[in-house]
Amino acid sequence: MGTDNKVIRCRAAVAWEPGKPLCVEEVEVAPPKAHEVRLKVEASGVCHTDWSYLYECGKGMKPRPYPLVLGHEGAGVVESVGPGVTAFSPGDKVIPLFLPQCGECECCLSPKTNLCLKNWENTQQGVLADGTSRISCRGQQIYQFIGVSTFSEYTVVPEHNVTKIRPDAPLDRVCLLGCGVATGYGAALNSGKVEAGSTCAVFGLGAVGLAAVMGCKAAGAARIIGIDINPEKSHVAKTLGATEFVNPREQSRPIQEVLVEMTGGGVDYAIECVGVTAVMRAALESCRAAWGTCVIVGWTELGEFSLAPIDILLGRTLKGTYFGGWQSVTGVPKLVEDYMSGRLQLDEFVTHTLDLEQINQAFDLLASGKSIRTVIKM
Structure with missing residues (x-):
């Protein structure tokens, strides 16, 4: 796409500290490293969990490192892939996943659970496998919410935290299958x-x-x-x-x-x-x-x-x-198929569609009970 191996400057909603409204800033998104995928985020649902980590930090939720880019219910297109990635190519439509599925760890090999241990501790602390984030702003590292951060026009996720979906799926609907x-x-x-x-x-x-x-x-x-x-x-x-x-x-x-x-x-x-x-x-x-x-x-x-x-x-x-017991990488594409065939309803969940500059309005709608899901279109 002409941006391979280059830093991409784009917009993201940054939480500089807990309890304060998000600020839409210009951020820098570094190229993906080995076994990582950089995505152009097209749409992201605003989940109550995003709101909770911002406004209930230390109350209902454990503190997270800040500054932070929230968002974990997104859909987009692969922009570039890092060394060693073979399952994805630029242009693929995908859904990033806060729950990985590596297929190799003890949990993935057990039929008793859908959990996966791959990079778990790192992503819970807002960093990727090497202990750093791929997003920065004003010369400062910006942490990635559970390794995803879809309130950014571009993001980088581990290859086991993304799944390919059919090319005709509407991203502003199937993004809801990333979480809620x-x-x-x-x-x-x-x-x-x-x-x-x-x-x-x-x-x-x-x-x-x-x-x-x-x-x-x-x-x-x-x-x-x-x-x-x-x-x-x-x-x-x-x-x-x-x-x-x-x-x-x-x-x-x-x-x-x-x-x-x-x-x-x-x-x-x-x-x-x-x-x-x-x-x-x-x-x-x-x-x-x-x-x-x-x-x-x-x-x-x-x-x-x-x-x-x-x-x-x-x-x-x-x-x-x-995550509802779904194995993420293999389960989400099947849910997309169910939506496309009419067996699963998604349209009824989307009550508002806003742009990234209106992200705080989306949080207000959520907190007041006036929305079911607001979708942010990048």
């Missing part, structure tokens, strides 16, 4: 293993929760109860498959008690998509004794919640999920 929709959808299908004819409750109807509703429907659940404190979520939840909607603020009793009564003993599956420990406990307690399964999806890194032993001893299952 894939996570919620897979939480129901892969992690929860929701069964046909079952009764489900989904706590939290943001993009992840709505995708979980869609996953419950795809699994054939007979009853899907969507739960959210925002009454405006009722309509879209029912569009995606919810059969009922409950607002906890309109109830005189704890939501778990309401659900147990509504269902004559509890739900078969509860999927928690809020990331609040009190909600996690409520989700578990809403499950039917003997076989109810609670899947924790909502991301939080701090805090804890206690359980009464009887909540587990009678047969309930409590489990977590990461």
Whole structure:
């Protein structure tokens, strides 16, 4: 593309410090090193996790190194590849992945998990395999959020953190499969293993929760109860498959008690998509004794919640999920195929489309509950 082995100057939304709005700056993106891929980001969803790491740093989230370029739900085109990369070529349409799939580590070789250990510790600290970032601004290293950083017009990711997709896929839609929709959808299908004819409750109807509703429907659940404190979520939840909607603020009793009564003993599956420990406990307690399964999806890194032993001893299952149980490199292209064939809904999730200069507006829309997903088009 004429930029091979050259530094690219472009725009990126930089978080100079936690708790402060992002600043759109000119940054320099270095060429990819061995086993890395440089991408031209075309679109990026704005995920609640991005907001949380910026505004809840030290509260619900562990501190990250700053300055930082957030964004992890993107799609784009390969600009160039580093030495040793054979699976990608310039011009390929791709989705970068915060969860790698190297195919070689202990986790990748096990059928029991979708986790991958490749470069895990480094990417969690905002750097790539050599311990440095490829993005800089004003002569200073800018850390890459979980090794990705899609709030930049160009970024560099490890070769195991990117997957090739079909060339006709609309990038401003399939970018959502890099995190939110894939996570919620897979939480129901892969992690929860929701069964046909079952009764489900989904706590939290943001993009992840709505995708979980869609996953419950795809699994054939007979009853899907969507739960959210925002009454405006009722309509879209029912569009995606919810059969009922409950607002906890309109109830005189704890939501778990309401659900147990509504269902004559509890739900078969509860999927928690809020990331609040009190909600996690409520989700578990809403499950039917003997076989109810609670899947924790909502991301939080701090805090804890206690359980009464009887909540587990009678047969309930409590489990977590990461990226919905999908093996990232092989799983995401299949989800793209499902969208392109009409088996998976994505359009309904995109409520706003903005440009990079409006990134803080996108965060405001998210925090106020006025958007499901805002897509930033570069």
